[in-house]
Amino acid sequence: MKKRCIGYERLKRGGVVLLILSLFLIGHSALAAPSTFRITIGTFFPYYSPEVVHIRTGTSVSWENPTADLHSITHDGCQTGEACAFDSGPLGPNRTFSLRQLPPGHYSYHCSFHPIMRGTLVVTEPHAPSET
Numbered sequence: 122m123k124k125r126c127i128g129y130e131r132l133k134r135g136g137v138v139l140l141i142l143s144l145f146l147i148g149h150s151a152l153a154a155p156s157t158f159r160i161t162i163g164t165f166f167p168y169y170s171p172e173v174v175h176i177r178t179g180t181s182v183s184w185e186n187p188t189a190d191l192h193s194i195t196h197d198g199c200q201t202g203e204a205c206a207f208d209s210g211p212l213g214p215n216r217t218f219s220l221r222q223l224p225p226g227h228y229s230y231h232c233s234f235h236p237i238m239r240g241t242l243v244v245t246e247p248h249a250p251s252e253t
């Protein structure tokens with residue numbers, strides 16, 4: 122009788138471990154595949170397509186350069202002397218620049234090689250009531 126009780130306890134403990142393990146795996150797979158917003162760099166307008174992008178915090182954003190030229194994704198603040206939020210540096214053909222964990226804000230950016238190339242990235246909180 123006592124032996125049977127121990128066996129049941131062991132089974133119950135095993136079930137709890139399995140439950141925790143499955144929850145961990147679900148959480149892990151969600152982390153392994155974060156959503157990414159893709160922006161394509163072009164030689165003609167819009168140079169960053171789409172030109173204006175709205176994302177939620179936690180969403181990654183990546184810029185792909187399918188052109189034959191060097192470009193950059195440079196936050197305007199890097200040039201004006203304000204806070205420099207991001208700067209890809211020279212991004213060669215077929216290269217990708219990715220950003221994640223960007224704080225909420227309104228980021229205007231440009232290409233340091235071709236100042237005519239401009240884009241805007243707006244990052245908002247997941248439950249922000251509205252944006253300005």
Ligand SMILES: [Cu+2]
Nearest residue numbers: 192232234235
């Ligand atoms: Cu450029």
